[in-house]
Amino acid sequence: MRRAAAGFTLLELLLATALLAAALALAFATVRAAGATIERGEALAARNERMRAVSMFLRQRIGGAQGMVFELDSATGQARRFQGDARRMRFVSDLPDYLGRGGPHLHDLTVTDASLQVDFRMVMGGQTVAEPRARPPEPLADGLRRVEFAYRGPGKDGMPGEWRAEWEDVQALPLQVRVRIADAAGPWPELVVGLPIAASYGVGSGR
Known part of the structure; x- marks a missing residue:
């Protein structure tokens, strides 16, 4: 007489199910961790x-400042070649060809609540020219926590002066411009740009 084949006990089935669930959970956690790593890498x-x-962009445009007059101060009659404070900077530089016809344009860099943007205006005869199809301000970066401009002219004994939050000598160009930017992930590398042509336009002290 043949004996019936022995089956799995309930305890064995429960144990196998538990092991399978643990293996699936481990595999899911591994896949999720790998996905998170990829997302972090892509975000970085x-x-x-x-x-x-x-x-x-900032290094090329600021470093290429030409020292051209872009307007006259209505109160003093002074020719403005460079104007800047902690949240706004204006100067003339060539417009990149990929943005238009090129040539000298007023670059108006402005810091808003959470972004950095630039506005371009053609310059002719010491003043900005109204273009038929004026472009809106171009956003350079958004989602920012902080953007600060600072300026430095010559100090005593030919040494660079102190960094200042405002450039007051609108008829001259600073020797250097510093840009500090930070977003939600932290500060960006500090950018310091030299203006090679500054000496040709009577470098000021910014005071």
Whole structure:
């Protein structure tokens, strides 16, 4: 007489189910951790690329400041070649070809509540020209926590002077401009830009 084949006991089935559930949970946690790592890596890469692009734009545009007159002060009659404070900076530099026809344009860099933007206006004969199709301000970066401009002219004995939050000598260009930016992830690398052509326009002290 043949004996019936022995099956699994209820305890064995419960144990196998528990082991399977643990293995699935471990696999899910591993996949989720890998996904989070990829997302963090992509976010870091995107942030680094944004910092690189914005810094390159600012370095090229500020470093290429031409010292051209873009307007006359209505109160004093002084010719304005450079104007800047902690949240706004204005100067003339060539417009990049990829943004238009090129040529000297007033660059108006402005800090809003959470962004940095630039406005372009063509300059001719010492004043800005109203264009038929004026472009709106271009956003350079948004989602920012802090943006600060500072300026430095010559100090005593030919040494660089102190950094100042306002450039008062509108007829001259500063020797250097400093830009500090921070977003939710922290501060960006500090950007210090030299203005090679500053000496040609009677470098001021900013005082």
